[in-house]
Amino acid sequence: MQSAHGRLSLFVALVLCVATLVFATFVPPTHAILDTFTVQTMVGADTTPPSIPTNLVATPIAPTQIDLAWDASTDDWLLSGYHVWRDDILIATTTAITYVDTGLTASTTYRYYVTAFDSVFNESASSTEVSTTTPSVPEPPDEEEIRTTYGTRLSLGKQLVSLEVVPGQYGAVLRYTTRDAIRGVVRYGESVTYEIGSLREQAFLRIHETSIMGLKPNTEYSFSVEGELISGRYGVMHTGNFMTLPVDDVFAPGNVMNLEAEESGDGVVLTWENPNDADFDHVRILRSDRFYPTDTADGWLVYEGDGEAAYDKGAALRDGWRYYTVFAYDTQGNISSGAVTAILIGDAPPPETETSTTTPLVLTFLDIQFFQEGDRIASQSEHALIDGSKQLTVSVPYDAVPEHLKTIILEVRDSADPSRRAQFLLRVDTAHTAYTATLAPFGIAGEFPVTLTVYDFATRDLGQVYGMLDSRITFTEGFDEVTFFEYVIRTAYLVLFLALLALLVFLGRRLLRTGS
Amino acid sequence: MYGLRDSLIAGSLALIATPILLASLSLASAQVMTSANYQIHQDSINFGGGLSTSSSYTLESTAGEVATGDSQSTSYKLRAGYQQLDRNFISLSAVPPVTMAPPIPGITGGTANGTTTVTVTTDSPAGYELSIAASDNPAMQKGGDSIADYAPLGDPDFIFTTGASDAHFGYSPSGADIVGRFKDDGGACNTGSFDSDLACWDGLSIADAVIAGSAGPNVPSGTVTTLHFRLSIGSSVVQASGTYTATTTLTALAI
Numbered sequence: 001m002q003s004a005h006g007r008l009s010l011f012v013a014l015v016l017c018v019a020t021l022v023f024a025t026f027v028p029p030t031h032a033i034l035d036t037f038t039v040q041t042m043v044g045a046d047t048t049p050p051s052i053p054t055n056l057v058a059t060p061i062a063p064t065q066i067d068l069a070w071d072a073s074t075d076d077w078l079l080s081g082y083h084v085w086r087d088d089i090l091i092a093t094t095t096a097i098t099y100v101d102t103g104l105t106a107s108t109t110y111r112y113y114v115t116a117f118d119s120v121f122n123e124s125a126s127s128t129e130v131s132t133t134t135p136s137v138p139e140p141p142d143e144e145e146i147r148t149t150y151g152t153r154l155s156l157g158k159q160l161v162s163l164e165v166v167p168g169q170y171g172a173v174l175r176y177t178t179r180d181a182i183r184g185v186v187r188y189g190e191s192v193t194y195e196i197g198s199l200r201e202q203a204f205l206r207i208h209e210t211s212i213m214g215l216k217p218n219t220e221y222s223f224s225v226e227g228e229l230i231s232g233r234y235g236v237m238h239t240g241n242f243m244t245l246p247v248d249d250v251f252a253p254g255n256v257m258n259l260e261a262e263e264s265g266d267g268v269v270l271t272w273e274n275p276n277d278a279d280f281d282h283v284r285i286l287r288s289d290r291f292y293p294t295d296t297a298d299g300w301l302v303y304e305g306d307g308e309a310a311y312d313k314g315a316a317l318r319d320g321w322r323y324y325t326v327f328a329y330d331t332q333g334n335i336s337s338g339a340v341t342a343i344l345i346g347d348a349p350p351p352e353t354e355t356s357t358t359t360p361l362v363l364t365f366l367d368i369q370f371f372q373e374g375d376r377i378a379s380q381s382e383h384a385l386i387d388g389s390k391q392l393t394v395s396v397p398y399d400a401v402p403e404h405l406k407t408i409i410l411e412v413r414d415s416a417d418p419s420r421r422a423q424f425l426l427r428v429d430t431a432h433t434a435y436t437a438t439l440a441p442f443g444i445a446g447e448f449p450v451t452l453t454v455y456d457f458a459t460r461d462l463g464q465v466y467g468m469l470d471s472r473i474t475f476t477e478g479f480d481e482v483t484f485f486e487y488v489i490r491t492a493y494l495v496l497f498l499a500l501l502a503l504l505v506f507l508g509r510r511l512l513r514t515g516s
Numbered sequence: 517m518y519g520l521r522d523s524l525i526a527g528s529l530a531l532i533a534t535p536i537l538l539a540s541l542s543l544a545s546a547q548v549m550t551s552a553n554y555q556i557h558q559d560s561i562n563f564g565g566g567l568s569t570s571s572s573y574t575l576e577s578t579a580g581e582v583a584t585g586d587s588q589s590t591s592y593k594l595r596a597g598y599q600q601l602d603r604n605f606i607s608l609s610a611v612p613p614v615t616m617a618p619p620i621p622g623i624t625g626g627t628a629n630g631t632t633t634v635t636v637t638t639d640s641p642a643g644y645e646l647s648i649a650a651s652d653n654p655a656m657q658k659g660g661d662s663i664a665d666y667a668p669l670g671d672p673d674f675i676f677t678t679g680a681s682d683a684h685f686g687y688s689p690s691g692a693d694i695v696g697r698f699k700d701d702g703g704a705c706n707t708g709s710f711d712s713d714l715a716c717w718d719g720l721s722i723a724d725a726v727i728a729g730s731a732g733p734n735v736p737s738g739t740v741t742t743l744h745f746r747l748s749i750g751s752s753v754v755q756a757s758g759t760y761t762a763t764t765t766l767t768a769l770a771i
Binding site for chain 2: 031032033034035036037038039041042043044046077078079119120271272277278307308309311331348
């Protein structure tokens with residue numbers, strides 16, 4: 001009885017230690033992050049205009065250009081922008097505090113002022129007016145000088161202060177600064193003839209930035225930075241080359257799953273599940289009344305975006321079949337083979353499915369190849385075992401099907417729920433070696449009957465191949481996420497806990513012995 | 517007497533041992549550094565290395581590690597050493613103040629709108645949850661005056677509706693990751709899979725309300741959720757004029 005309190009406390013200490021250890025070791029940590037902001041609204045009439053813009057400066061740059069700059073206004077609620085006036089005529093509305101006025105006449109004086117306005121269009125009084133005169137048109141450049149300086153063009157190399165070329169995968173950005181204000185031109189192409197085109201600036205600037213788009217990845221391009229001086233002289237500042245970046249990812253994303261079409265009102269509601277590719281970007285849905293669209297420009301565009309539902313308004317106004325193909329895009333521009341579905345509106349007859357007898361299909365399940373993470377899955381007569389947690393690529397060798405075929409469609413059904421089925425297009429690869437489709441992970445275990453149907457150019461069913469995919473789910477990734485370091489730390493905690501426990505027991509027993 | 521001494525000493529040991537254990541756990545496994553728009557966690561004990569900082573990032577370098585991997589340019593993702601296997605990174609983009617427009621006349625009533633966006637990025641395998649809460653009840657306050665939070669019956673209202681004698685402040689989230697409560701079928705909320713524009717309105721509360729989430733990671737680009745705010749004052753309401761403010765907190769949780 002005398003040591004009952006001590007034993008109780010030891011027990012409490014033990015429970016606390018064990019609870020702490022268990023909690024810290026086995027309960028996964030969660031991390032939260034907060035951000036606090038305000039939402040404000042004004043009740044009451046806003047009759048207060050913004051403050052008057054100040055320090056308006058007008059700088060003549062060229063015979064046809066005057067640059068304007070001013071200090072920002074403030075408003076008691078929400079400043080919306082500025083009006084720029086030239087000779088009492090409103091010439092621009094802008095949210096910036098600079099404006100480049102072009103298309104002017106040489107040797108002409110212009111008068112400017114600026115006003116600011118708020119969200120209910122209260123307008124400030126005018127800023128201080130400024131006047132300036134555009135320079136006169138300079139003498140035309142000496143043609144002889146142009147010929148002798150740089151071939152048939154003048155060299156303006158000394159005008160170029162700095163140049164930076166930032167290539168991307170499908171374009172490049174050229175940033176450069178010039179000593180004087182210049183109207184820059186960038187010409188580019190795959191050769192020094194700069195055959196692709198040119199990009200010309202509209203205003204005379206000292207700081208330039210030109211974006212070139214529509215280039216091919218991993219390709220060398222030549223470029224020429226040229227420009228026109230205010231004096232009218234035109235010349236070359238720099239020539240060079242750059243290489244666009246290679247595309248890291250050339251693999252198509254998986255197709256969308258569980259694509260369904262349902263008539264609703266005068267339209268069709270489409271629902272699907274986007275693939276789980278980390279670089280998935282968006283889907284593009286096309287519709288055709290004749291057959292499944294087979295490429296991204298075949299048919300009527302229904303939807304483009306990263307959602308998982310769309311409404312094809314007007315698609316149910318007429319009877320007949322509506323065929324849909326959903327292409328998934330990744331951020332690199334790779335495109336999936338396409339998931340397909342069709343819906344019959346009204347009582348129109350089903351599409352012609354007469355089997356052609358002219359070119360019988362000679363194809364078996366064993367001709368269909370299945371790949372996961374680059375490894376081919378061994379298939380038996382009409383059966384293949386797949387990992388349901390991984391993407392599945394289905395491939396039919398190009399030579400295994402008739403040359404004149406139009407479409408190959410793979411249908412996958414869930415034997416546990418026959419109403420769930422998904423169809424996918426198999427598209428020929430660029431090397432014309434195979435027709436392929438990549439399916440997102442099934443995500444569940446079970447048996448999935450598959451049907452591969454081959455259609456010819458007249459949408460006639462040439463034949464079908466049947467088989468079964470046996471999906472198994474493996475659980476191996478969870479282990480990989482626990483590192484060796486974590487094991488060491490957890491073991492250290494256990495040792496520490498045992499040491500503390502031993503110390504507590506030792507001290508407790510010593511106290512008891514001393515007491516007795 | 518012994519029992520009392522036993523109790524005091526053993527109790528003291530328990531009180532000392534437990535915090536030590538807790539402290540050792542937190543020291544060795546997770547130290548979190550945060551700022552308004554980033555969070556770095558799972559700091560580590562190393563020999564050498566150190567912290568490099570600038571106004572927009574903090575980078576910890578470590579020395580003596582064995583494995584390196586996963587570097588990625590243009591998307592600010594770099595993992596090196598054993599920390600590369602830690603998966604519970606989460607960031608929340610800073611949300612600037614929202615100024616609703618236009619101002620609402622206090623006598624005739626009207627509607628003001630405001631919009632902002634927030635990006636949540638996580639590499640947590642289980643994804644994230646984004647929730648919103650107000651600091652006050654009701655959220656929109658001005659001194660002693662306030663405007664009621666929008667209060668739908670059960671599910672969010674597909675259309676923001678305010679009667680002539682009502683004044684309400686509500687919000688509507690949209691984006692790829694919004695939760696089912698804010699999805700719609702084109703006419704009602706908490707059903708269907710659409711994310712109709714400016715639909716499914718709810719009122720803020722001082723309790724966290726989950727508005728978006730994912731079941732997996734979304735690195736490196738993250739997912740944008742747009743928050744629409746709307747304040748509507750009925751024509752027969754005489755609302756005290758002035759600036760009303762709702763202090764709002766977004767919480768992103770790596771699951």
